[in-house]
Amino acid sequence: MRKVCVITGGGSGMGLATAKIIGKDNYIIIVGRTIKKLEKALEELRAEGIEAEAFACDISDEASVNKLAAHAKEIGTISSVIHAAGMSPHMGEAVTIMEANALGTININEVFYKVMEKGSCIIDVSSMSAYLTPKFIMPKGSYKYSRTNKEIFMKKMMARVNLFPKKVRSGVAYGISKNFVTWYAKTDAAKFGQKGIRVLSISPGSFETPMGEVEKDEVENLIKFCAIKRLGHVEEIANLMAFCASDKAGYLTGVDILCDGGCVASGCNPLKMKQS
Template sequence: MTKPTAIITGGSGGMGLATAQIMAADHHLVLTDLDDAALTAAVEQIEALGGSAEYVVADITARSQVDEVLAAAQAAGRLRAVVHAAGVSPHMGDAAKIIDINAVGTVNVTRAAYVVADDGFALVNVASIAGQMLPRIMVPTRAFRYANTHLATFRRKLIAAASRTGKKAAAGQAYSISKAFVIWYSAEQAADFGAKGARILSVSPGSFDTEMGRLEEDGGAGRMTDFAALKRFGRPEEIAELLAFCASDKPGYLTGIDILCDGGTKAGMGFKEMLTLAREA
């Protein structure tokens, strides 16, 4: 029996590659990212484990390139799932870059996935604990609604919202806002996907031991573990197991929700702890 196909964005490393290694057991994989050499190495790792994979270099901020990834996946077989793990953290760019990749990129991936979604299809978007912890008053929900009607206005309003607390904090605010959007958008799109018999949800990781996660160790990710029930960084394979499960056909009634996987960090933080963390960051 031919394996169904799954797409992993951000598939060249970190959570994306760890998820790909699990899903390779019963899917042909199409990995996408910006680094040709890293993608080549990722495909070689998967094939060494007995899986089958290919890759497409693509920029998720360009809808046409996202469409090319989906076309490649459909050419390989029935596209059954997408795990959208691509994203950047506050240390990887300014507010505009973070909004472009994390928010606009998620819109592009979600819209493209919706076009091809059918019965049993699943899209899992990677959000963040930062999106869950952003105070509601700072979540620009009205701006989020432009994602479906005017992407340029959506982008402009999110960058403006991230910049209200000053240039120094803009990248961090953009990250939290962009991830709050991923959570909101995954829930907002659930009914449309459901009409096709398809699912969409988000997963919010806490502090994880990936290259990107360690970049933020001094910017709050490390300090958060002090408040966690499990006082350590999570391992990539731990979040990968959750992402792969959510993308599988096993939780067929799971949609429109965000799942927090943070080692008990949020459970251990009240307003005082959040304020302390914000001041230190």
Template sequence: MTQTAIITGGAGGMGLATAKILGSDHRVVIADLDQQRLDTAVAELAAGGIEAASAVCDITDRASVERLLDEAERGGHHVRAVVHAAGISPQMGSAERVARINGTGTVNVTRAFLARAAEGDVLVNVASTAGHGLPKILIPFGSFRLAETDPAAFERAIVRRARVAGRKLHSGIAYGISKAFVLWYTRSQAVAFGKRGARIVSVSPGSFDTAMGRLEENHGAAEFLKVSAIKRFGKPEEIAAVLAFCAGSAPGYLTGVDILVDGGARAGAEFRKRPGVTP
């Protein structure tokens, strides 16, 4: 039985970089909304000697996610790992769209994979350093529990809370809340995954040199560099190395936690005001 890894958002950026690593010992299936981008990515992977398939998938549609898993399993393949890298940043959509894709999309992927998970399997959810930075008073933790039972109400709760600031900030606040949800939801599912002998972790990237990262460069991403320990954008290959490690079989005791990969931005922000410390 061939071991398969699915990468959502796998047609570019950190998703494609992760596929290049996991493809060394997995059959990879990359998922995206755009077939043309998928075809280009599959050709790039094939040129590197990596067996890859592709599937168009809308993560906000549970049925579409189920079809993705069905297609990946066709022919006797077993989906051992899912790296859920699909998502949008504040400049890519409204607060409503951010909540639906980053929040409900993560629930759909998680629930669909959990139903099939077996011993040694793993889900890696991509969160964000933004999920760590919001004041807790802005995060509607009580409404997070609605994500599985009433996704519309869950999304509305995020959007309402995002409206505490001016319109220009709505998507940004919704993004931070949606990624705080990914952190919370990943922790909340650890026991359920553990009962199946499987793992679930999240990884929180900081500012990375991807198309999405550069889109946010003048909207806050570059500001992190002022306090970061490493004063540059991260490379896609650097975050992919962490995602692929988490999705591998070696860290078998790693579950229910988040790994922050932000170049030391939060550490720099925390300690920059100490005497003798220069930003």
């Protein structure tokens, strides 16, 4: 059977760039909320001779993710899942961001665990915000509810977010949700390892993507703290993701890889940064 790679958020940015690399030896399923928004990406992939299709899925809805996983399993052996879909602070309300980033990751990992086989890999995409958001904000003690009761988990996460002024809640929700993603991938490793599946997360910094453009003001503030004084190119993060998903990284699991041009290493504190 042919190898299949599922890429959520595959319609643009780092998801699409990764599809162009992994698609050289995998059948690609790019995933987004609507098929229409994926059409241009599909044309680009097919123009490069990559076998691909688009699939509509709401990752915050478990039933929708179940349909995606079942479809992927019908096509072939799922070699990897690159879970790059997510929302930035300027893309929605706090609760919507938490549902997309945190709940979406729970759904992807839980559902695909059931259908993936030995030798496969899931990569959950986080963000350097997982490191930059002050630790006292993170409700880490409540992350455990993600594995027992999603409703309680969401209530706990939003209770923490709602302690903050309304104008900053989307940003707080983003930081918490991405910190959760790194925790979730790490603590999923033992379970996934029992089936011979690897799971890890990658935390990108500021890259040349549509999402990066939406957060342009914040991105410009952060670049001055980076050791490499520029935005990252999508091909740079895509090559990292493709390598981590491949057999060449077969001993890599249960870890978060930070790829941010040295921003976090600078010790910059977002709370002290000048707000635009």
